[in-house]
Amino acid sequence: MLLEGKTVLITGGSSGIGAAAAVEAARQGADVAINYIGADAGAHDVVARIEALGRRGVALKGDVAEPDTATAFVGRAADALGRVDVFVSNAGICPFHAFLDMPAATFERTMAVNLHGAFYMVQAAANRMVAQGGGGAIVAVSSISALVGGEYQTHYTPTKAGVHSLMQSAAIALGRYGIRCNSVLPGTILTEINRDDLADTGKRERMAARVPLGRLGxxxxxxxxxxxxASDMARYVTGAALLVDGGAYVNLQ
Incomplete structure (x- = not known):
């Protein structure tokens, strides 16, 4: 029960990493509010799983690329659940595309969701934490792509490097308020974001073979x-980045 009595807000919480984090937070004792933009069914399913664990769950729809969505999500979630103790900035997209003919709209949308959205959401959550007092924890989902390149990710990798950097700077700006800011850097995780890219069984097997732990995440x-x-076990951890990639980053041979 590492998050017992805490309230956790998560963006992109209706599927993938966000949904898994939301359910685990509830299992660890937290009430959870998720932001989502996709189909309502996925969000409702996550809320049902949270409530089945005896915790309160809230799903609020909105596009993180819009600045007003951040203040609305944080405000409505805090009103429903009482406060904001933990904020997880997870929402992101990666429409794979070649570099030389990258449409401006694809680049701009990826930036707006992944980087601008993270900034607005983290800023709104931090303001709420400062106003209520008592500190808090912010965790951003960056990526191994913050550290390495990708031929079809020239629009995506800069956003994830930016999210990692945002957490480093926010850790300095918010430390005086007792708010810790850290990032996780996933390797290749099997989610909706890369479903089409990994539909090729051969490619999926080749990528898994490069991971020392022998599988994709x-x-x-x-x-x-x-x-x-997010928990008090990490009470002296801020400005840090945790690779969660099965060892892929260090496997240079």
């Missing part, structure tokens, strides 16, 4: 690290 593999960074 699953959303639940991120839930534990996120909960740890």
């Amino acid at each position: 699953e959303p639940e593999d991120l839930a534990g690290p996120i909960v740890f960074l």
Whole structure:
């Protein structure tokens, strides 16, 4: 029960890493509010799983790329659940595309969701934490792509490097208020974001073979690290980045 009595807000919480983190937070004793933009069914399912664990769950729809969505989500979630103790910035997209003919709209949308959305959401959550007092924890889902390149990710990797950097700077700006800011850097995780890219069985097997632990990641593999960074077990950890990639980053041979 690492998050007992706490309230956790998560963006992109209706599927993938966000959904896994939301359910695990509830399992660890937290009430959870999720932001989502996709189909309502996925969000409702996550709320049902949270409530089945005896915790309160709230799902609020909105596009993180819009600045007003951040203040609305944080405000409505706090009104429903009482306060904001933990904020997880997870929402992100990666429409794979070649560099030389990258449409401006694809680049701009990826930036707006992944980086601008993270900034607005973290800022809104931090303001709420400062106003209520008592500190808090912010965890951003960056990526191994913050550290390495990708031929079809020239629009995506800069956003994830930016999210990692945002947490480093926010850790300095918010430390005086007792708010810790850290990031997790997933490797290749089997989610909706890369479903089409990994539909090729051969490619999926080749990528798994490069991982020292012998498999690609699953959303639940991120839930534990996120909960740890959000919990008081990490009370002296801020400005840090935790690789969760099965060892892929260090496997240079």
